[in-house]
Amino acid sequence: MYESIVDNRFTIYRFLVQNSDRNINYVLSCNSTKECIVIDPLDKNGIEEIIKENSLRPKYIFNTHAHPDHIKYNDFFISKYECPLLAHIDCRELFEFEFENVFENDIVKVGNLNLKVLHTPGHCHEHVSLIFDRYFFCGDSIFNLGVGNVNFRGDVSMLFRTITHKIKNLPDQLLLLPGHDYLKNNITFLQSLYANSSEIGSELDVLLSNFKPSKLSPLFNIGFEKRNNPFLRIDEFTFLDCLERKDLFKNEKIEFRFKLLRQLRDEH
Ligand SMILES: [Fe+2]
Known part of the structure; x- marks a missing residue:
């Protein structure tokens, strides 16, 4: 069962994955073209339900970072919908499959929507986030009342800089869409x-x-x-x-x- 955040131009679908880590999966779609971007696919069936029920066409799969719970069904969606994967260039040492690099300030176009890439390292060096409209797809960089851990390829000094000098300077109105509900x-x-x-x-x-x-x-x-x-x-x-x-x-x-x-x- 998923929730929809509906605007004139776009819809954000989100749902809680039924696991102990309380991952959240997201799909963002353009209402006029039905193109969508799938973010960190972990629950294949939940995402497929959203795509089918709303007649969406995945244009990209996007990984905020390369931890296993954020990339699990990359290959399923890439091959089924023949759409490229977007991830930070540092994933080249981590992925065996092909992907397109994204960098700080890149614009990702999904239908008529423009999403801006923000490099948010610390939880791991390849971590990127997306800013779109009033929404901040922040992966595991920041959570509600917390921040990502640094136990798996993380760097706490880098995380400090990302949180204190980057995320803390974002506009107050920006709504967090984190990778886990903690x-x-x-x-x-x-x-x-x-x-x-x-x-x-x-x-x-x-x-x-x-x-x-x-x-x-x-x-x-x-x-x-x-x-x-x-x-x-x-x-x-x-x-x-x-x-x-x-x-x-x-x-x-x-x-x-x-x-x-x-x-x-x-x-x-
Ligand atoms: Fe993670």
Whole structure:
């Protein structure tokens, strides 16, 4: 079962993959041409249902990065629909099959829609995201109230730069469409950081009590992340002062605090 975000010009289809990692698969289509782009295909049947029910024509498969849960059905869709795969050039060492390179600021055309490529390394070096209209297909670079891990070919310094100097500067209105729905675990992590768990605030408290494992979380924008995502708040003393282990975060270097927070999240 998928959700549709419908605009005059385009439709974004999204659904939660029924796995423990709570992957989210996306298809974006142009309403007038029915061309579409399939992003990080993991659930073959779910994506096929969207394509068939809406009479879509895949123009591209797009990989935000080359981790196995984001590329699983690349070859199925490429051969069935005879459409090219788009991925960052650094995937050439990782893929045995052919693909077209995308770079920072490239424009991907799908029907009448123009999607802009953003290089967002750190979770892994080949990570790219897409910006389209008010939407940000951000893969595993940033999640609602969290950021990607760096355990599989990742680089935490690079992730720090991507989050702090790139993603944090994006417009507040941009809505995140992440590769996983980790909202619940990220709220409980945030709760565990505070000296007093009520610091989490009523907005996040309501989200936590409304959480249903089988449902996708609502959409949140960059402004919400700036207000609530701990990885975007490590330069705020009002935030750091509320933490139970605030002494750990005394180091003046923001990059140090970011790495420490990433480590604490891994241990959570
Ligand atoms: Fe990943």
